[in-house]
Amino acid sequence: MRHWPCESCGADLRFAPGQTRLVCDHCGHVQDIPETAPADRRGMGELDLRAALDDRLPASACERVRTTPCPSCGALVEFQGAIHATECPFCATPVVVGTGETRLIKPQAVIPFRLTEREARQAMVDWLGRLWFAPNGLVQYARKGRALSGIYVPYWTFDAATRSRYTGQRGDAYYTTRTVTVQVDGRPQRRTQQVRQIRWTPVSGRVARDFDDVLVLASQSLPHRYTEALEPWDLSALTPYRPDWLAGFTAEGYTVDLPAGWQRGQEIMARTIRGDVARAIGGDEQRIGRVETSYDRESFKHVLLPVWMAAYRYNGKSYRFVVNGQTGRVQGERPWSAWKIAFAVLLALIAAGIAALITQMR
Template identity: 65%
Template sequence: MAGPRDEHHYPCESCGADLRFSPGETRLVCDHCGHVQDIPRATGRGVAHLHELDLETALRAELPEPEMEERQTLSCPNCGAQFDLEGEHHASECPFCATPVVVDTGSRRLIKPQGVIPFVLPEAQARAALGNWLGRLWFAPSGLTQYARKGRRMRGVYAPFWTFDASTRSAYAGHRGDYYYETRTVNVQVDGRTERRTQQVRKVRWHRVAGRVARAFDDVLIYAARSLPTRYTDALKPWDLSALRPYRPDYLSGFEAEGYTVELREGHYLARAEMAHVIASDVRRDIGGDEQRVDRIDTDFS
């Protein structure tokens, strides 16, 4: 039986060296002898309709055995990132903070990924894009500039995400504010003289309101690790989920993959918070008027 690390290790049929996934293609290539091996592609409904897991079953830790996997991961002692190594290496440096890391003897039981967006840019193109971006900056980070000038290898890392679906129905109560204007007469000083003038004063007339809104959420993405600041992961949105492929470990060959450190329950909590923000906007739109006050929103998720 193969060990937990063998899943992402593909020896070349020709020379025995490690194969790696070729970005932008659906094949594995050998850098040593040039041998090429195609990755089987899903067809028909397999690509358009990825398998999704039942949330409640997963939260109860009752997923079927085929949906789980044992993974031996590296845990960075500095930033806390957890990731897999390529091939059979036993030491590396953290791809996020460059701290030296050695393989731990332990393993984690994780929910198996259901989909993956494969890398598209080869390293040479990624390096060129980095150089062009740095060249446009007035004040580029010195550490990053030195890294680029030294020509060090760029390392591709797959980042983990949870994705959540939900159908929601929300009942709300609040107030609608409509503007109206009153004419007032006031005294003003003009060239040392007091004059009486009229002016329009805006006021708000509030009405109590109540109602219901409904929204279906599809693929609410939550970054399932803590290695990257939220402002960076948010800036990468929206992801092109049409590029998702059913998960195959072949796509990870030659790359590193970060393990999830945000557990499913916490991810679900964060997803509901994002949904609640959208629902609140729906409620304000439904209330209408010039201003809105939302006193209460009760949402049923299904």
């Protein structure tokens, strides 16, 4: 957790979600976060991807931090100041700082938390309440349980200009008529049918697309199905990184390095490019053969996005939930109530029995 001392009493300040200020819960002191200067915003621009992959980034783009991987979930836990032990923010496993430092690419931008902890908890409780088969006890436990943890999760964003050559086949539909024999009231009758056929024609060509801010999760501690369900993010709200935004919150170091992130980014781009190829081929159906893509003007950013997290144990089971700290979208492990499921099955059987009885009485 990032610590920022209060100018009045020395206690820790925390960033107030949805505002541009730090507050002290001990003495009530309020400290405004300075507005972003134009020069700082220009510094939020993308870094050269090829230079980074070749380890040629300037020293100012990197930093050395004390980090230790969580022995349970693998999250990269960062230590600040004189702190030597803490809990993993993702799974609550005790973590002790290791020896040495890690050289990481600095965050360039951040989306500050917009939702407060109370608002995030209400969004989670509302989400659970819409799950009809969720245990009522878990909903109440979540409403009254311990506070959610605010975590800045690392992401990469990638830009690239792509040019792709493709080969494939264009399928144009046409119809032929055939005669078939069908049984009508036990007697054979001849009928005509329209049969859809496809005429395939070899095609080739080129497509081009410029990608901007392709988002790739740089953490291995959260399942992709969780983080993808939190999308979309409004990346226009990115602001140049300042430690102030992290005051009172935890920031996870990236555990998906830049080469692995770029590979994932290319996979995401490839899906979009295949859609472009299918549209370029045209026709009623398409067969895509080979797609060869070249990349130019590749660049990237390391950004931090806000996520509220909660983990609960209920009736011997663990449930984990995440809330988008910008939009309030919720995702988590879907809980099931055996009693509600049994009751629904009983109602279905009763309804089926009544329907069968009415049919017999007619």
